[in-house]
Amino acid sequence: MNPNVFGQNIKKLRTMRGLSRYELADDLNISYRTISSWEVGEKMPRIHTIHKLAEYFNVSESYLLHQVISDEELFQRVEGEEDPVHRLARLLYDKYMSVPEEYRPKIERELLRYANFLKLEAEEEHKKE
Numbered sequence: 001m002n003p004n005v006f007g008q009n010i011k012k013l014r015t016m017r018g019l020s021r022y023e024l025a026d027d028l029n030i031s032y033r034t035i036s037s038w039e040v041g042e043k044m045p046r047i048h049t050i051h052k053l054a055e056y057f058n059v060s061e062s063y064l065l066h067q068v069i070s071d072e073e074l075f076q077r078v079e080g081e082e083d084p085v086h087r088l089a090r091l092l093y094d095k096y097m098s099v100p101e102e103y104r105p106k107i108e109r110e111l112l113r114y115a116n117f118l119k120l121e122a123e124e125e126h127k128k129e
Contacts, residue, residue, distance in 0.1 A: 002065075004041035009069050011039045013057045016074055018091035028052060 014024050014035075021035045030049070037043040045053065054061045063069070092111070099107060 003044050005068050007039045007041040009064050012069050
């Protein structure tokens with residue numbers, strides 16, 4: 001078992017689900033520091049925890065441990081489960097609702113500003129092709 005491979009895979013699966021380290025730690029009833037130590041390759045979890053993580057992310061234990069999950073493979077896995085637009089909307093909504101109400105207008109403005117930036121960037125890339 002390579003701790004770096006495992007750590008990279010946990011981080012990819014976690015971020016693809018839109019989870020922070022704190023949220024994953026809370027879901028699994030373990031410490032944030034433990035998640036962090038896995039992701040940077042400092043430590044490896046015990047076998048029963050690997051099993052718990054595999055169930056949580058709906059992957060095999062082997063999938064977590066033996067090779068770095070490619071971004072393409074990860075997107076295919078996630079897209080197969082749910083439409084990407086719906087997944088993104090759900091993730092954004094969940095994050096948005098977890099923020100105190102007084103900060104929400106600023107978050108809305110920033111998200112829209114960033115979305116416009118990404119649109120312009122995509123248009124520029126398309127012009128180059």
